[in-house]
Amino acid sequence: MNDDSQKTPNHALGEMKCPVSLEDVDLFGPGSQEHWYEAYEILHAEAPVHRIAGEGFAPGGDAFVLSKYADIARVVKDPERFRTLLTVAIDAIRPAIEEANRAGTEPELPAAMNAMIVSMATLRPTQELYRAHRQELTDPWVGPGATRHTAMITRAVDELLDPLIDRGQVDFVSEFARPLPQLVLATILGFPREDIPQLAKWGTFQVMPFVYGKGPRNKLSREQMASQLEALEAFGLYVEDQMAEKRRRPQDDMISFLTQVTYRALGRKLSDVEIIGVVYAMVIGGLETTQYALAEQAQLVCEHPELYQQLRTASSRLRPFIEEAMRVRAPTQGLSTRLTTRDEIFQGVHVPEGSLLHLRFAAGNVDPAEYACPHEIQLDRKRVGGHLSFSQGPRICPGAGLSRLEQTIAWSRLTKRIKRFRYAPGNKFLHQPGIMLGTLELLLDFDPAPADERGRRSE
Numbered sequence: 001m002n003d004d005s006q007k008t009p010n011h012a013l014g015e016m017k018c019p020v021s022l023e024d025v026d027l028f029g030p031g032s033q034e035h036w037y038e039a040y041e042i043l044h045a046e047a048p049v050h051r052i053a054g055e056g057f058a059p060g061g062d063a064f065v066l067s068k069y070a071d072i073a074r075v076v077k078d079p080e081r082f083r084t085l086l087t088v089a090i091d092a093i094r095p096a097i098e099e100a101n102r103a104g105t106e107p108e109l110p111a112a113m114n115a116m117i118v119s120m121a122t123l124r125p126t127q128e129l130y131r132a133h134r135q136e137l138t139d140p141w142v143g144p145g146a147t148r149h150t151a152m153i154t155r156a157v158d159e160l161l162d163p164l165i166d167r168g169q170v171d172f173v174s175e176f177a178r179p180l181p182q183l184v185l186a187t188i189l190g191f192p193r194e195d196i197p198q199l200a201k202w203g204t205f206q207v208m209p210f211v212y213g214k215g216p217r218n219k220l221s222r223e224q225m226a227s228q229l230e231a232l233e234a235f236g237l238y239v240e241d242q243m244a245e246k247r248r249r250p251q252d253d254m255i256s257f258l259t260q261v262t263y264r265a266l267g268r269k270l271s272d273v274e275i276i277g278v279v280y281a282m283v284i285g286g287l288e289t290t291q292y293a294l295a296e297q298a299q300l301v302c303e304h305p306e307l308y309q310q311l312r313t314a315s316s317r318l319r320p321f322i323e324e325a326m327r328v329r330a331p332t333q334g335l336s337t338r339l340t341t342r343d344e345i346f347q348g349v350h351v352p353e354g355s356l357l358h359l360r361f362a363a364g365n366v367d368p369a370e371y372a373c374p375h376e377i378q379l380d381r382k383r384v385g386g387h388l389s390f391s392q393g394p395r396i397c398p399g400a401g402l403s404r405l406e407q408t409i410a411w412s413r414l415t416k417r418i419k420r421f422r423y424a425p426g427n428k429f430l431h432q433p434g435i436m437l438g439t440l441e442l443l444l445d446f447d448p449a450p451a452d453e454r455g456r457r458s459e
């Protein structure tokens with residue numbers, strides 16, 4: 001194999017050097033993405049509960065990085081004891097929203113509190129309503145009900161593969177992993193196809209804190225926040241137009257559904273701002289995450305050609321493959337979303353009440369106390385799929401059903417249509433900044449499968 005096509009160790013490439021001791025570990029600095037997995041080994045061995053002084057939610061408070069599987073699972077399964085930051089923020093703005101509702105006016109909220117926060121405050125402020133919101137509003141489209149999209153997703157995958165299949169080369173990120181979730185989500189929401197490039201730009205603004213935000217709280221600068229706000233306002237106006245059209249002529253799509261549905265838990269229809277909020281949440285959650293999962297899986301099949309051949313010979317292996325891949329390369333590496341409501345002890349470390357918890361899902365997924373040979377893809381692992389990449393417990397990612405389906409169909413079609421993948425020359429294997437595992441570019445060579453093996457599935 002040409003030297004260029006070998007996967008270069010990431011630590012040779014980033015701005016930050018590979019950490020060798022705890023003092024070197026910084027999960028949030030520029031270039032840290034290139035060494036996260038080395039950092040997790042150090043954290044597991046030396047500081048499984050790692051304090052970051054002064055980075056708490058309240059002034060003067062601290063943040064703590066949790067990297068052990070058991071600790072993270074315990075936190076996410078108990079939302080009363082470990083409150084989400086959003087619930088705390090929502091409690092703070094609820095009086096203003098309720099007052100505005102009584103007065104029939106727009107709530108006076110700080111500019112940063114956008115429609116998504118308003119919709120969370122009105123549609124799902126409590127754990128009970130959170131459950132109802134999921135069951136009634138999102139499950140039928142992006143949760144268990146996502147299977148209704150099987151034929152559409154299969155068509156989308158083939159549509160992306162058709163123009164490149166005979167070329168034998170692809171930038172897997174820009175030509176497949178990124179456009180697939182864009183195409184799928186736009187179709188589910190009911191946005192016209194020609195708007196996808198613009199929607200993709202808005203999507204980029206929405207995830208800005210997770211890409212350009214600094215430190216464990218993903219803080220944006222004033223200028224960044226201003227540009228984000230401006231873009232999001234334009235997106236809000238766009239969704240409003242779409243809603244108006246769908247109220248006039250409802251179609252079989254999620255936005256039409258949201259304009260028609262009676263939310264039984266509250267016994268009423270949704271307001272425009274609430275619908276915009278739900279749509280925002282879908283776009284923030286539903287694009288890049290699945291892109292990153294697919295791009296990591298492509299790297300794994302290049303690194304393990306025998307694994308790819310196993311996937312080609314039995315479709316029953318696809319599901320364990322995508323689960324194991326999401327475990328060893330979690331798309332959302334970590335989130336600072338929980339606060340302690342009382343003093344806690346994790347791994348013998350005292351964590352005071354009111355501390356911010358940074359849940360490092362990716363580290364928990366490769367915790368040697370939970371998984372033997374944690375970095376190995378083992379399709380026959382017990383509890384395959386029991387990873388933390390979608391979080392767990394009552395607030396587990398509501399779009400997990402859709403993402404799993406997209407990934408499974410993608411690899412089902414790829415394994416049918418492509419015989420083998422190899423790294424092409426020129427890859428740098430560098431990642432975007434932030435807290436997501438986003439490979440920037442992935443140049444692959446591949447051998448198309450002979451025509452008689454490519455048969456399209458009838459799903």
Ligand code: HEM
Pocket residue numbers: 076142281282283284285286287289290293330331332335337361388389390391392395396397398399400402403
């Ligand atoms: C590989 C793909 C994905 C990954 C790794 C992922 C991961 C996550 C994680 C870790 C959370 C936080 C859960 C918690 O706080 O406990 C989350 C929340 C969320 N995800 Fe996903 N997600 C993915 C795909 C999707 C898709 C396809 C959608 C929608 C179409 C989506 C929508 C959401 C939403 C709306 C939330 C926030 C829920 C809340 O308010 O608590 N995600 N996701």
